[in-house]
Amino acid sequence: xxxxxxxxxxxxxxxxxxxxxxxxxxxxLILPSEISEPHxxxxxxxxxxxxxxxxxxxxxxxQLLSLRHLLREIHDFRPDVVHLQQGHLWFNLALPxxxxxxxVLTVHDVRHHPGDRSSQKTPQVIFDYGFRRATRVIAHCxxxxxxxxxxxxxxxxxxxxxxxVLVGHDEIKDAVSADTKRILFFGRIWAxxxxxxxxxxxxxxxxxxxxxxxxxxxxxxxxxxxxxxxQNPDHFEVHNRYVSHEQRAALFAEASxxxxxxxxxxxxxxxxxxxxxxxxxxxxxxxxxxxxxxxGRTGYLVPPRDEHALADAVVRLxxxxxxxxxxxxxxxRKLETECHPDVIAKQTRAVYDRALADTSTRSPRGxxxxxxxxxx
Numbered sequence: 001x002x003x004x005x006x007x008x009x010x011x012x013x014x015x016x017x018x019x020x021x022x023x024x025x026x027x028x029l030i031l032p033s034e035i036s037e038p039h040x041x042x043x044x045x046x047x048x049x050x051x052x053x054x055x056x057x058x059x060x061x062x063q064l065l066s067l068r069h070l071l072r073e074i075h076d077f078r079p080d081v082v083h084l085q086q087g088h089l090w091f092n093l094a095l096p097x098x099x100x101x102x103x104v105l106t107v108h109d110v111r112h113h114p115g116d117r118s119s120q121k122t123p124q125v126i127f128d129y130g131f132r133r134a135t136r137v138i139a140h141c142x143x144x145x146x147x148x149x150x151x152x153x154x155x156x157x158x159x160x161x162x163x164x165v166l167v168g169h170d171e172i173k174d175a176v177s178a179d180t181k182r183i184l185f186f187g188r189i190w191a192x193x194x195x196x197x198x199x200x201x202x203x204x205x206x207x208x209x210x211x212x213x214x215x216x217x218x219x220x221x222x223x224x225x226x227x228x229x230x231q232n233p234d235h236f237e238v239h240n241r242y243v244s245h246e247q248r249a250a251l252f253a254e255a256s257x258x259x260x261x262x263x264x265x266x267x268x269x270x271x272x273x274x275x276x277x278x279x280x281x282x283x284x285x286x287x288x289x290x291x292x293x294x295x296g297r298t299g300y301l302v303p304p305r306d307e308h309a310l311a312d313a314v315v316r317l318x319x320x321x322x323x324x325x326x327x328x329x330x331x332x333r334k335l336e337t338e339c340h341p342d343v344i345a346k347q348t349r350a351v352y353d354r355a356l357a358d359t360s361t362r363s364p365r366g367x368x369x370x371x372x373x374x375x376x
Contacts, residue, residue: 001025001352004074004101007085008054010108011035012042012167014085019044020165020345025352028077030070048077057121063090071097081352087130089122095133102355104348105134106162109266110147128152136355138162138348140267141288160354162347163291166272166339181212181318182237184255184279186248187270189220189240194261194284197307199229199236201261204311206235209318217243217251252277256324257317260293262286263304271299272339275331280324282313298331 003025007014011031018029022044029047032054043049050073055062067090074082083104084091095103110131112124131137131152137159139145145161148154183205185198198214205212216226217239230236243251252258258274258281265287272292274281281299283289295301300313317324337343 001081001349002028002077002079003081003083003352004028004030004077004079005083005085006030006070006074006091008032008088008091009035010085010167012039013165015039015042015047016165016167016341017345017348018047020341021348022046023342023345024349028073028079030073057089067091067094074098074101081355083348083352084130084134087122087127089126092122092126092130095130102135102352102359103133104136104138104351104355105130106138107131107144107148107266108140110139110144110151134158135358136160136351138351140164141291143290144266144288158358160347160351162344162351163338164267164269164272165341165344166276166335167269179321180254180256181209182255182257183212183214183314183318184251184258184274185214185216185218185261186243186251186258186273187218187268189216189218189223189226191221192262192264193220194263194304195226196229197263197305197310198259198261199226201307201311201314202235203231204308205314205318206232208315212314212318213237215251215255216240217248248273249277252279255279257282257314259310259314260284260289261304261310262289265289268292271331272335275328275335278325278328278332280317280327280331282310282317284310294330294334298327298334 003021005014005018005027014029014031018027019042021027027047028050030050033051036051052066052070055066071094079101081104082098082101085106086108131148131154137148137154139148139159139161140163142161145159148159149156185195189195202214213235215237219241223240252273258270258279260268260270260281260283262284267288271281271283281293283293283299283301284304285301286304290301293299293301302309302313
């Protein structure tokens, strides 16, 4: 089987998936150069890697030239299946020019997250067009599948559920740190991440665990309002910047508990990093987080927007070192059985087979929207 994997995002994710797929298929991987460069050492020599310069969204002429280049590469490769990650404003408009190939599309976010300005550069209607046009759609959990059916009109029979590939784990060690009472919030800081609820939980936590410390690491929206919310700034350690891989490894190694207080979510790459470091996770019961965090086994699930429940779960873990260790190790085992690239590649290959079977047994679906970009 010949597969073309295309993405404008999530370079490490795509590289690990493509390299695993290349063990049993011919794989062409097309990614922007700037996001691929830090992960080039992970690219399998069996992958036909095509890096490209990604133009800015508001550069139509350069976008057209880039699309012409990418389409030529795809047509020259003559894949059996094209696999697109999430979608992209300009590439989605060119999908009719790839209609000869079955399209598999992995959805990372069904809807734009509140405050996430980067994903909103592509209008939701353009993403929805790609979701509906795909031969098969991959969602990361059953809740996401249901959302695709109910909000986007994608037939449930065309949606397959596959976990995310584990990324960012090479430098993370399975380490149980000293009893530091450090609570880690890691990742991009947007409104939907619910950081304000963790900040509100701090007095409730430190009243019972006085030496607890909340570590916040990541960049995103203006941090001023979060600082103003802190009742006890001395209980916080803030790294409001891009965090290098080496720094990330140290933060997870030193943490006692990793917290995801999201008010809305599709999936998360933070929980797997916590499990790689042998740390339990406290997360809210939203989106695909329950598929990652098994309540009472790899961590705890709490209601969103509830700082009291969040504080109770964190305190329970901070005060029981054996429980933390047991849950962290259960998380590590979960990764090895569910999120390893080889596991995900086999499941993805089965989706490709279904896409080919679907294409050969039915005619094209409905009336296709014809974007203005019909020739290049």
